[in-house]
Amino acid sequence: MLAGTGNFTENTRKALEDAALQKALGNVKRGFIAKRAKARAALPEFETLRDEAKEIKIHTLAHMDLYLARYEAQVKRAGGQVHWARDSGQARRIIAGICKAAGAKSVTKGKSMITEEIGLNRYLQAQGYEVVETDLGEYLIQIRGETPSHIIAPAVHLNKEQVETDFRSHHKNLPPERPLSKVSDLVNEARQVLREKFVNADVGITGANFLIAETGQSVIVTNEGNGDLTQTLPRVHIVAASLEKVVPTLEDASTLIRILARSATGQDISTYTTFTSGPKREQDLDGPEEFHVVLLDNGRSGLPGGEFEDMLRCIRCGACLNHCPVYQSVGGHAYGSVYPGPMGSVLTPLLQGVSEARHLPHACTLCGRCEAVCPVRIPLPAMLRRWRMRDFAKKPPLAKAKLGLKLWVFLARHPALYRLITTPVIKILALTGGRKGRICALPFGGAWTDQRDLPAPQGTSFMARWRKGERP
Amino acid sequence: MVKKKKSPAPDAIRIGLFVTCLADLFRPSVAFAAVKLLENAGCIVEVPETQTCCGQPAYNSGDEAGAKALARNVVSAFESFEYVIAPSGSCAAMIRVHYPELLKDDPQFGARAVDLADKTYELISFLTGTLGVRGVDMKLDARATYHDSCSGMRELGIKAQPRTLLASIDGLELRELTDPNACCGFGGAFSVKYPDISGKIVSVKTKDIGDTGAKLLLGSDLGCLMNIAGRLKREGSDVEVRHVAEVLAGELAAPPIGEGD
Numbered sequence: 209m210l211a212g213t214g215n216f217t218e219n220t221r222k223a224l225e226d227a228a229l230q231k232a233l234g235n236v237k238r239g240f241i242a243k244r245a246k247a248r249a250a251l252p253e254f255e256t257l258r259d260e261a262k263e264i265k266i267h268t269l270a271h272m273d274l275y276l277a278r279y280e281a282q283v284k285r286a287g288g289q290v291h292w293a294r295d296s297g298q299a300r301r302i303i304a305g306i307c308k309a310a311g312a313k314s315v316t317k318g319k320s321m322i323t324e325e326i327g328l329n330r331y332l333q334a335q336g337y338e339v340v341e342t343d344l345g346e347y348l349i350q351i352r353g354e355t356p357s358h359i360i361a362p363a364v365h366l367n368k369e370q371v372e373t374d375f376r377s378h379h380k381n382l383p384p385e386r387p388l389s390k391v392s393d394l395v396n397e398a399r400q401v402l403r404e405k406f407v408n409a410d411v412g413i414t415g416a417n418f419l420i421a422e423t424g425q426s427v428i429v430t431n432e433g434n435g436d437l438t439q440t441l442p443r444v445h446i447v448a449a450s451l452e453k454v455v456p457t458l459e460d461a462s463t464l465i466r467i468l469a470r471s472a473t474g475q476d477i478s479t480y481t482t483f484t485s486g487p488k489r490e491q492d493l494d495g496p497e498e499f500h501v502v503l504l505d506n507g508r509s510g511l512p513g514g515e516f517e518d519m520l521r522c523i524r525c526g527a528c529l530n531h532c533p534v535y536q537s538v539g540g541h542a543y544g545s546v547y548p549g550p551m552g553s554v555l556t557p558l559l560q561g562v563s564e565a566r567h568l569p570h571a572c573t574l575c576g577r578c579e580a581v582c583p584v585r586i587p588l589p590a591m592l593r594r595w596r597m598r599d600f601a602k603k604p605p606l607a608k609a610k611l612g613l614k615l616w617v618f619l620a621r622h623p624a625l626y627r628l629i630t631t632p633v634i635k636i637l638a639l640t641g642g643r644k645g646r647i648c649a650l651p652f653g654g655a656w657t658d659q660r661d662l663p664a665p666q667g668t669s670f671m672a673r674w675r676k677g678e679r680p
Numbered sequence: 681m682v683k684k685k686k687s688p689a690p691d692a693i694r695i696g697l698f699v700t701c702l703a704d705l706f707r708p709s710v711a712f713a714a715v716k717l718l719e720n721a722g723c724i725v726e727v728p729e730t731q732t733c734c735g736q737p738a739y740n741s742g743d744e745a746g747a748k749a750l751a752r753n754v755v756s757a758f759e760s761f762e763y764v765i766a767p768s769g770s771c772a773a774m775i776r777v778h779y780p781e782l783l784k785d786d787p788q789f790g791a792r793a794v795d796l797a798d799k800t801y802e803l804i805s806f807l808t809g810t811l812g813v814r815g816v817d818m819k820l821d822a823r824a825t826y827h828d829s830c831s832g833m834r835e836l837g838i839k840a841q842p843r844t845l846l847a848s849i850d851g852l853e854l855r856e857l858t859d860p861n862a863c864c865g866f867g868g869a870f871s872v873k874y875p876d877i878s879g880k881i882v883s884v885k886t887k888d889i890g891d892t893g894a895k896l897l898l899g900s901d902l903g904c905l906m907n908i909a910g911r912l913k914r915e916g917s918d919v920e921v922r923h924v925a926e927v928l929a930g931e932l933a934a935p936p937i938g939e940g941d
């Protein structure tokens with residue numbers, strides 16, 4: 209499924225009926241939640257660390273221009289180049305331009321949500337480049353023609369049987385009778401296929417988890433080591449990152465790294481945490497000849513000072529997705545946007561425009577579990593509610609949902625009328641419930657009774673009984 | 681230990697009961713139980729006539745103006761009381777956490793909303809906290825489990841309080857859910873706007889409930905309880921669902937939620 213496709217309600221219906229997906233989602237829930245909880249329990253200063261992480265981000269965002277300028281200067285000092293991209297289109301053109309100038313044919317990629325955001329792969333492929341994702345999950349979805357269904361575990365919706373089928377149909381040059389039923393078989397085969405791609409690539413593109421203003425370094429955290437090969441083997445290394453990835457100092461990056469993996473996968477630290485600055489120096493044994501950073505704005509610079517500024521604190525750990533009951537139910541593709549889950553429902557209307565994504569902020573129970581686990585304490589529910597307010601204000605006055613709500617508010621503001629109207633309604637519902645005490649189908653309440661019975665009211669309101677002098 | 685109704689002392693705390701629309705319209709027995717628990721603890725309970733809804737449906741659907749209007753109503757109706765108590769974590773949180781924010785730019789109501797927020801509590805946490813109630817004098821042979829409603833738990837920190845009181849009931853065994861922090865999928869308008877997803881989420885909850893082996897589900901938010909009870913009954917489960925106040929007050933004459941006589 210591609211980002212931005214389909215209709216949310218239709219997507220969710222399909223997702224709920226997809227048995228393989230439902231099984232995979234069960235694993236997400238059990239795996240990620242328990243692992244984060246364990247990591248949190250093992251680190252006494254976990255909550256303090258969250259406060260520190262939040263403060264670092266707030267401070268940085270308040271002085272973003274300054275730190276970005278510092279970062280740019282440091283990258284240049286190390287011999288790299290920084291390119292500023294206003295929007296996705298510009299970012300794509302800059303990256304394609306670098307590839308062209310390098311005379312590249314083959315491009316390898318480390319995992320990067322920014323390149324998903326700008327739709328880079330299709331753009332480069334259309335221009336004739338071979339583009340190979342080297343993160344295992346990204347590789348799997350690339351050969352399937354899918355987008356990531358999770359920001360840190362892009363292929364979390366797949367199971368190993370599906371992967372085996374895909375590998376057999378995609379790696380045609382390998383012996384058909386080879387064993388592929390074990391996860392280790394699959395990993396080894398992917399390694400084998402990718403090894404050759406790494407060596408032959410002209411350009412390597414990675415994302416960045418942090419950009420350090422003090423040192424001009426970019427940081428990637430990975431578990432497979434593919435990012436390191438992507439950025440050191442080719443002649444040209446391009447880092448694609450968005451503006452808010454900048455942090456002031458190495459120390460700040462360390463604090464954020466301590467909270468990132470714990471929140472994401474429950475690891476103390478990811479297997480590889482790599483700091484990169486500039487191209488290969490004379491005394492270096494390896495590394496790229498050219499080093500570029502493409503800094504994507506895409507509307508972000510307009511956020512500080514506004515209602516959605518807090519969203520820029522996000523360090524893309526994925527904890528809010530893992531703990532979200534809606535994400536757990538339908539998975540990432542149903543959202544039809546690059547970023548799924550709670551963070552995506554706040555971000556997508558900002559990135560893709562409200563008209564494209566107006567339903568997303570409503571598809572949430574406001575249970576608040578996302579905010580409770582967010583390492584940088586982003587008030588996601590409050591921001592989703594803000595989107596709802598904007599959407600409500602824009603809705604035509606006669607829209608069904610608006611009208612119903614307005615009627616309720618009107619009644620609730622007029623207690624006598626409220627009681628006059630509600631008295632017969634609860635009587636009728638109580639009668640309908642009858643001796644069973646519940647209603648299985650309602651003419652206008654199908655949305656409720658399709659999924660569950662409606663417990664019937666007891667018959668007379670508390671206020672009426674109290675007024676008559678009834679006491680416990 | 682609160683035994684039975686004391687006649688209120690002259691300096692007794694005067695409480696305004698915020699009944700909540702669901703308890704008022706669907707389940708008065710919850711409000712009667714709340715009155716009983718508060719009176720047993722020596723409070724005087726009054727029920728202002730002009731109360732209706734706290735405005736949560738409007739607020740969570742994005743109707744800011746509607747939510748503000750209802751918030752002002754509640755402030756006016758309840759500000760004269762020493763404390764305002766609601767048998768619902770989400771309604772209490774609406775007043776305690778969201779009113780000050782909602783009315784902060786209102787010259788007439790801004791400060792009054794803050795005052796009201798300071799003295800508004802969810803019933804059970806008020807009993808154990810402010811009133812220092814440690815237990816009830818009750819006997820009930822039952823194996824129960826507890827659903828923590830999201831707003832109460834995350835916005836008001838209600839988790840241990842109901843368990844403290846339930847532990848004092850003679851014969852009651854409490855078994856915890858495996859994922860007690862999970863939402864039940866109600867979410868107000870969400871339950872009818874996205875019925876399929878809501879149904880999926882609540883089915884995970886009913887499975888968790890079933891797995892505990894408990895035969896009684898308790899909680900303190902009627903919205904969630906009606907959602908869970910409705911699903912349990914639809915699935916043919918024999919687990920009974922009640923508001924925790926009914927059990928603590930021994931107000932068990934009314935059939936459980938979603939059951940008849």
Ligand code: SF4
Nearest residue numbers: 522523525526528582
């Ligand atoms: S919003 Fe918070 S929890 Fe969600 S991905 Fe971003 S940092 Fe992680």
